[in-house]
Amino acid sequence: MTLLESIVKRKETYKRGQLLFRAGERFDFIYAIRGGSVKTSVCTPDGRVQITGFHIPGEVLGLSALALGQYSSEARALETTSVCRVEAARLDELAQKIPSLQYQMMKIMSGQIRQDEELMLLLGRRSAEERLAEYLIGLSRRFAARNFSPTQFNLSMSRGDIGNYLGIAEETVCRILTRFQNAGMIATQRRHVSLIDLRQLEAVARMKPAA
Amino acid sequence: MTLLESIVKRKETYKRGQLLFRAGERFDFIYAIRGGSVKTSVCTPDGRVQITGFHIPGEVLGLSALALGQYSSEARALETTSVCRVEAARLDELAQKIPSLQYQMMKIMSGQIRQDEELMLLLGRRSAEERLAEYLIGLSRRFAARNFSPTQFNLSMSRGDIGNYLGIAEETVCRILTRFQNAGMIATQRRHVSLIDLRQLEAVARMKPAA
DNA sequence: GACGGCCATTGATGCAGATCAAAACGCATC
DNA sequence: GATGCGTTTTGATCTGCATCAATGGCCGTC
Numbered sequence: 001m002t003l004l005e006s007i008v009k010r011k012e013t014y015k016r017g018q019l020l021f022r023a024g025e026r027f028d029f030i031y032a033i034r035g036g037s038v039k040t041s042v043c044t045p046d047g048r049v050q051i052t053g054f055h056i057p058g059e060v061l062g063l064s065a066l067a068l069g070q071y072s073s074e075a076r077a078l079e080t081t082s083v084c085r086v087e088a089a090r091l092d093e094l095a096q097k098i099p100s101l102q103y104q105m106m107k108i109m110s111g112q113i114r115q116d117e118e119l120m121l122l123l124g125r126r127s128a129e130e131r132l133a134e135y136l137i138g139l140s141r142r143f144a145a146r147n148f149s150p151t152q153f154n155l156s157m158s159r160g161d162i163g164n165y166l167g168i169a170e171e172t173v174c175r176i177l178t179r180f181q182n183a184g185m186i187a188t189q190r191r192h193v194s195l196i197d198l199r200q201l202e203a204v205a206r207m208k209p210a211a
Numbered sequence: 212m213t214l215l216e217s218i219v220k221r222k223e224t225y226k227r228g229q230l231l232f233r234a235g236e237r238f239d240f241i242y243a244i245r246g247g248s249v250k251t252s253v254c255t256p257d258g259r260v261q262i263t264g265f266h267i268p269g270e271v272l273g274l275s276a277l278a279l280g281q282y283s284s285e286a287r288a289l290e291t292t293s294v295c296r297v298e299a300a301r302l303d304e305l306a307q308k309i310p311s312l313q314y315q316m317m318k319i320m321s322g323q324i325r326q327d328e329e330l331m332l333l334l335g336r337r338s339a340e341e342r343l344a345e346y347l348i349g350l351s352r353r354f355a356a357r358n359f360s361p362t363q364f365n366l367s368m369s370r371g372d373i374g375n376y377l378g379i380a381e382e383t384v385c386r387i388l389t390r391f392q393n394a395g396m397i398a399t400q401r402r403h404v405s406l407i408d409l410r411q412l413e414a415v416a417r418m419k420p421a422a
Numbered sequence: 423g424a425c426g427g428c429c430a431t432t433g434a435t436g437c438a439g440a441t442c443a444a445a446a447c448g449c450a451t452c
Numbered sequence: 453g454a455t456g457c458g459t460t461t462t463g464a465t466c467t468g469c470a471t472c473a474a475t476g477g478c479c480g481t482c
Contacts, residue, residue, distance in 0.1 A: 042328045046417055050332040064328070066321035072328060095313075102306075102313045109320040110277035116327035117253045117275070117283060121261040123334035124378035128439065159460065167335035169440055174461050190448070190460075206256055339469070370430065380470055385431050401430075401478075 010085045014077035020061065022074040027065035029085045033057050036081025037156040040073045041164075051165040053115070054078070054157055056142060060108050062088075078156040123167045131166040132176050133205035136186065140195055151198070155191045180204075221296045225288035231272065233285040238276035240296045244268050247292025248367040251284045252375075262376040264326070265289070265368055267353060273299075274320050289367040334378045342377040343387050344416035347397065351406055362409070366402045391415075 011034070014020060020031055023042060031038075037056050043049045052073055055061060065071045065088075086094075095102045122131055144150035155162070159177075163170040180186045185201050187194040195201060222245070225231060231242055234253060242249075248267050254260045263284055266272060276282040276299075297305075306313045333342055355361035366373070370388075374381040391397045396412050398405040406412060 042332050044332065044336070044417065048332075048336045050328075050335045052328050052331055063317075064321050064324035067318045067325060068322075072325040102317070106274075106313070106317060106320065107278045109317065109324060110275050111279075112324050113275035113320060113327060114278060114283040116324060116331065117261075117263050119331055120263055120327065120334060121253050121255065121259075123331060124261045124375075125255070125259045158458095164335075170459095171441080171461080172439060175439090178461075369428090381429090382431080382471085383469060386469095389431075 010087075011082060012085050013080065013082045016077055016079050018077050020075040020077065020083065021071045023071055025071050027062070027069050027071060027088050029087055030060060030062040030091070031075070032060050032084040032086070034082045034084055037078045038075050038081055038083075039078055039157060039161060039165075040075045042073045049164065050167075051161060052119070054161075054165065057146065063105065063109050063112070078161075128166070128168045128172050129176055129179070130205050131168065132162075132173065132180070133201050135162065135166060136193070136195060137198070137201060137205055140198070151195045153193060155193060221298075222293060223296050224291065224293040227288055227290050229288050231286040231288065231294065232282045234282055236282050238273070238280050238282060238299050240298055241271060241273040241302070242286070243271050243295040243297070245293045245295055248289045249286050249292055249294075250289055250368060250372060250376075251286045253284045260375065261378075262372060263330070265372075265376065268357065271319050274316060274323070277320075289372075339377070339379045339383050340387055340390070341416050342379060343373075343384065343391070344412050346373065346377060347404070347406060348409070348412060348416055351409070362406045364404060366404060 014036075020038060021029070033055055035057050037054060038061065039051050040053045040055065040061065041049050041051045055075075061075050061083075062071065064073065091101075091105075095105075122134060126134070139153065139155075140150040143153050157165075159173045160170045163173040166173070177186070177188055180201070181188060183200070185195075185197045185204075187196060225247075231249060232240070244266055246268050248265060249272065250262050251264045251266065251272065252260050252262045266286075272286050272294075273282065275284065302312075302316075306316075333345060337345070350364065350366075351361040354364050368376075370384045371381045374384040377384070388397070388399055391412070392399060394411070396406075396408045396415075398407060
């Protein structure tokens with residue numbers, strides 16, 4: 001990633017709500033996020049949408065387009081976001097020059113698959129409370145990894161987005177957040193969240209009898 | 212894939228229920244399925260399981276292990292299955308000799324990501340009936356691609372497996388299959404399925420108001 | 423060919439979470 | 453600082469599907 005960045009200097013910024021790419025479009029670029037955040041989503045022919053991920057700086061978007069030469073999902077900025085854009089056509093060239101690049105890309109994709117598997121597990125087998133607890137913990141970890149506070153952060157996505165991502169209704173997200181708050185596990189005010197009792201949150205995320 | 216097969220001749224066979232690899236194990240091999248079928252699954256610390264895919268001949272397993280050097284999921288034969296096993300350690304060597312190999316692998320992974328996104332859409336946003344209809348249609352397509360009958364086939368997985376994969380209960384799978392049968396869309400007897408009215412099935416898979 | 427285990431099917435009941443409805447709040451614009 | 457819109461929150465009701473329970477069918481084993 002940092003490697004890519006050092007090679008290709010093409011930067012772009014997107015404002016909240018702007019599209020980076022949409023599903024079906026020709027695969028021209030991969031995107032490395034430098035600042036801000038992005039959501040990716042897929043949709044059914046009849047218009048229902050599933051958000052497949054929220055992406056923060058340091059992550060790479062667009063590689064799933066490789067197989068068919070067109071993007072499989074759409075990507076939209078959640079806030080003002082700056083990216084580093086790399087022409088897909090130049091990737092082959094670059095890979096020739098930098099042998100480790102292809103390996104890096106494979107690692108990224110491999111990691112994406114792993115992450116998707118986790119999400120499937122979440123969507124298929126867990127209660128709404130577990131999903132939300134897991135979600136908050138996951139965010140906390142990701143922020144920690146970027147040297148931000150793991151216990152105090154701002155959500156760049158709406159309750160509706162969170163619900164969609166987790167496969168639950170917007171209202172249920174609110175209700176459960178309230179429940180967590182009453183239990184003294186978190187505090188929220190609008191999009192700002194404080195995780196107060198991470199241990200208890202983890203207990204919620206991992207409880208329930210076996211299947 | 213065929214490329215791989217031509218290079219590395221290491222073949223193995225597994226009987227119904229045998230493990231190819233399990234989650235957390237060191238990443239030693241990738242597997243190309245030659246005959247039979249395999250299910251892959253991930254699980255929560257507390258033992259709940261989510262099946263992430265059913266795999267048929269021509270498909271490659273294990274690439275998601277690349278990122279962390281260990282398998283993220285487990286793979287188990289659904290019936291007698293023969294595979295072509297390639298040492299992970301040799302992949303780098305091979306990639307040096309055959310430039311297109313890495314590209315092929317990336318394509319496979321990219322395709323896997325795409326497929327996972329579809330499954331997430333399925334798990335997150337669709338009713339049990341739609342899921343099952345979609346599932347049958349998907350199987351039909353895959354069989355057709357391998358020059359098997361797209362309307363008559365045997366399921367190598369149990370109702371329980373199907374339910375787990377689709378995020379619904381075993382009993383619900385049965386009930387809906389019965390419903391489809393009563394509606395004249397399919398006929399089932401035990402693991403043999405005939406798709407009678409594919410058009411109607413497609414209608415079920417894609418209906419319902421938008422979100 | 424009878425026993426035992428697994429898988430499939432069907433029925434009855436309960437609940438988590440969707441959906442519908444409406445109020446309260448924050449934020450941007452004028 | 454009033455207006456209006458999008459977001460969040462809370463309440464009431466409804467329902468799809470899980471869960472519990474029981475029976476029946478198939479297949480392998482002795």
